[in-house]
Amino acid sequence: MADETKLYLIWHDPGVEPAGPLDLHGDGHSLAEGLWLVRSALTRSKLYHRIKWQLPEGTALACAPLADEPEGWPKFKGMEAGALAWLREGLE
Template sequence: MAESGSEALYLLWIDPAEAAADGLDLHGDGHPLADGLWLVRSGLTRSRLYHRIKWQLPDGAPLLVAPLADTRAGWPKFKGMDAGALAWLRGGGD
């Protein structure tokens, strides 16, 4: 999955109440979908991204990192999310 010179697409969720006041280092390019919900492109594997995000959160904070297909046919379907998410996917980032 990533770290071979390519980037992977992930869905990241954290409890917004657990987020650091100064924000998260996403270890890649990210776009918010909703409060606490992000699309992230990263060169890290899922495990490495998970642990790097986990270390930024308080102990016991809930966290989800899930890989997504990063092709037009495999993009997630969504509506009612923060503006610009589909354009971000199509453009490969902001």
């Protein structure tokens, strides 16, 4: 299904600024500078490359799939407000 979304954890070097606002190619929530939770219909490879092309060449970047259910969510503390609420909204 083309419109089925998957949950990803995206990280890029927080010391590197993209040229403009980062297009996450889906619904995203910032956890910290350079760290995002993203729901996207893209594959991991396509999402990785589309984020990579928005960053200066050589920028460190990671894109990891997560299970989109509570057992597969990362545990976190001290991140931007609303992350857990954003995850729960995706289940509705």
